[in-house]
Amino acid sequence: MATAANASRPPTTPPDLADVRGQSSARNALVTAAAGGHALLLLGPPGCGKTMLAERLHGLLPPMAEAEALVVAIHQSLAGQAIDPLSYRVRPLRRPHHTSTMMALAGGGNPLRPGEISLAHCGVLLLDELPEFARPCLEALREPIESGEIHLARVHGSEVLPARFLLVATMNPCPCGRTLQSTPPCRCSTERIASYRGRLSQPLLDRIDLWVSMRAVDHAHLNAPPAEATATLAPRVWRARALQQARQGGLNAQLALPELLGVSAMSRSAAACWQALGKTHQMSARGMHRLLAVARTLADLEQASSVEDAQLFQAAQWRQVF
Numbered sequence: 001m002a003t004a005a006n007a008s009r010p011p012t013t014p015p016d017l018a019d020v021r022g023q024s025s026a027r028n029a030l031v032t033a034a035a036g037g038h039a040l041l042l043l044g045p046p047g048c049g050k051t052m053l054a055e056r057l058h059g060l061l062p063p064m065a066e067a068e069a070l071v072v073a074i075h076q077s078l079a080g081q082a083i084d085p086l087s088y089r090v091r092p093l094r095r096p097h098h099t100s101t102m103m104a105l106a107g108g109g110n111p112l113r114p115g116e117i118s119l120a121h122c123g124v125l126l127l128d129e130l131p132e133f134a135r136p137c138l139e140a141l142r143e144p145i146e147s148g149e150i151h152l153a154r155v156h157g158s159e160v161l162p163a164r165f166l167l168v169a170t171m172n173p174c175p176c177g178r179t180l181q182s183t184p185p186c187r188c189s190t191e192r193i194a195s196y197r198g199r200l201s202q203p204l205l206d207r208i209d210l211w212v213s214m215r216a217v218d219h220a221h222l223n224a225p226p227a228e229a230t231a232t233l234a235p236r237v238w239r240a241r242a243l244q245q246a247r248q249g250g251l252n253a254q255l256a257l258p259e260l261l262g263v264s265a266m267s268r269s270a271a272a273c274w275q276a277l278g279k280t281h282q283m284s285a286r287g288m289h290r291l292l293a294v295a296r297t298l299a300d301l302e303q304a305s306s307v308e309d310a311q312l313f314q315a316a317q318w319r320q321v322f
């Protein structure tokens, strides 16, 4: 666990994706999240590597622009933290514990202090064991995931703080954390599992673009050669982000649906595929919007000008855990 003092400063030798064996779908989702600014939820049994992967999202991101670094420095100053000139352009990585209070997470007080979500602005907010967070804290994530801001109630009116973070969260599949494949197997009742997963409201889940189900690592993968390293994958992420900035001045996760449709350039058959996937998986309008945003990012990672069926199918696979 990072302490409050060091939580905003990434380690000098960041953890590398080459350390994570197997889990190819989750690795691809991590790259996609970094490339398009998509919130990501990794669900899997203890020991499957979900926290290892979550810790490696930060290493895929490019340095901050000057204007971003300035806002981050202002937040750190408001929170009473020393500003380290050596990490001035390095994106923040915040990892609050699930026992964090609402004020610690969202901010507030007098004088006003930014919470963890504003301290994660332009960087990564890593929330381990997401369902263990208090319900009001979880619901407080909805507004900033959607708008990149948080409104804080004050004695006279409210104040707005920037909170455009990249969320990566982890959770177990059930309260005991085991799966049917493990020994001893999970004995959680259907009701207990439903109650545990139900701590994440549908409106919150709808705002998380990527839901990835991970299984225990196959032992065959432990002897496999190292997978692609962060240094190999990060340039792909940076290229895809630069492409989005040039095309629309922001990341795909931040686009409203009309703008997204405009830049997706779907053929008539791809648009029909998108509609059919929404119907098959009984997605809400918001779910379909998020599906298309992820598909656009997958196309950007391939430097493709239009969204095709393959990217839509992949994006739909990452929305089928719940």
Ligand SMILES: [Zn+2]
Residues within 6 Å of the ligand: 174, 175, 176, 177, 178, 179, 186, 187, 188
């Ligand atoms: Zn269980």
